[in-house]
Amino acid sequence: TQQLVWPMAQFGQVINMYQRAEASSERIFGLMDETGRIDREEGADDLEVQAGRVEYDSVSFSYEGYESRDSDETDRQRETAPTAADDSVEADHPAEESELIIDDISFEVEGGETLALVGPTGAGKSTVLKLLLRLYDVDDGEIRIDGQDVSEVSLPSLRRSLGYVGQESYLFYGTVEENITYGTFDAERSEIVEAAKAAEAHEFIQNLPDGYDTMVGERGVKLSGGQRQRVAIARAVLKDPDILILDEATSDVDTETEMLIQRSIDDLTEDRTTFAIAHRLSTIKDADTIAVLEGGRIVERGSHDELLENDGLYAHLWGVQAGEIDELPQEFIERAQR
Numbered sequence: 001t002q003q004l005v006w007p008m009a010q011f012g013q014v015i016n017m018y019q020r021a022e023a024s025s026e027r028i029f030g031l032m033d034e035t036g037r038i039d040r041e042e043g044a045d046d047l048e049v050q051a052g053r054v055e056y057d058s059v060s061f062s063y064e065g066y067e068s069r070d071s072d073e074t075d076r077q078r079e080t081a082p083t084a085a086d087d088s089v090e091a092d093h094p095a096e097e098s099e100l101i102i103d104d105i106s107f108e109v110e111g112g113e114t115l116a117l118v119g120p121t122g123a124g125k126s127t128v129l130k131l132l133l134r135l136y137d138v139d140d141g142e143i144r145i146d147g148q149d150v151s152e153v154s155l156p157s158l159r160r161s162l163g164y165v166g167q168e169s170y171l172f173y174g175t176v177e178e179n180i181t182y183g184t185f186d187a188e189r190s191e192i193v194e195a196a197k198a199a200e201a202h203e204f205i206q207n208l209p210d211g212y213d214t215m216v217g218e219r220g221v222k223l224s225g226g227q228r229q230r231v232a233i234a235r236a237v238l239k240d241p242d243i244l245i246l247d248e249a250t251s252d253v254d255t256e257t258e259m260l261i262q263r264s265i266d267d268l269t270e271d272r273t274t275f276a277i278a279h280r281l282s283t284i285k286d287a288d289t290i291a292v293l294e295g296g297r298i299v300e301r302g303s304h305d306e307l308l309e310n311d312g313l314y315a316h317l318w319g320v321q322a323g324e325i326d327e328l329p330q331e332f333i334e335r336a337q338r
């Protein structure tokens, strides 16, 4: 087994940056301290992305056999618990469970389209994407990108093709510029500024004491949640990945900033295959497809309008968030606890 660190960057750079970052306490996507049993195979072909079509074909997975995650991670999940059904789902999850966390899931995302994953805490949304990143190998089935089985392509080529912006996007101790170029080689200052502008970050960066050379991260200038997020978006803009993974931030930024962030995210996802995990359904209502996950299975799939019509879990979650109904009906809570 091998300790997987920052998954999006190229490996040579990772070590260097990782050490400088004093990153032991930092994490992206909660991944850094997870242990996978994936070995980097010699001589695997590089992934070649064309349209960026992603296919999950009868994928099943359980964490059985992996070291259980640390208590910290459990705490994190509790803190971010968004729905009524959460506590019990977390509570009856002993570390060594053998149940399928992902249970025979199949779906496709066409190149350039956006798939949103929604569902109660513990439903398996993050796990679905960890399998795409190959932080873990599937137990059954296959995940293909443009027809290539992700478990058979070289890991660095896979990670190069994937970009991540999310609530765990972190800054390491370094300059703003270094934080933006993280994961990309050889960027000119002008490109970095372009990326920052696209991410609505240029203005606040210019107002920092040393502009793009300002030290941020631990021991550096403290940035707000919204600012950190915009640096993460700039990083993704610069990296220009074939496939983007968005894990919605729940950070409380003001409405104007939120609108700016949403606009830059919209630009980033346009014409790019995107996976979005959303807690606030309003942010993903325009996704091409919304997949509702419950207990490791996709229980509903369709556009926002189709799902409202369906009057199932999504329609009820939507009702709760829109303030139309007070709480999730008992039948859905019980199902999530199954």
Ligand code: ATP
Pocket (backbone or CB within 6 Å): 034, 063, 066, 067, 068, 069, 077, 080, 081, 089, 090, 093, 095, 101, 119, 120, 121, 122, 123, 124, 125, 126, 127, 128
């Ligand atoms: P959230 O909305 O809270 O992020 P989620 O839908 O993304 O939840 P996952 O994080 O994919 O759900 O978790 C699915 C299930 O797998 C949960 O029961 C969780 O406790 C369990 N799980 C997640 N990571 C691990 C791990 N590293 N080891 C063991 N079990 C895990």
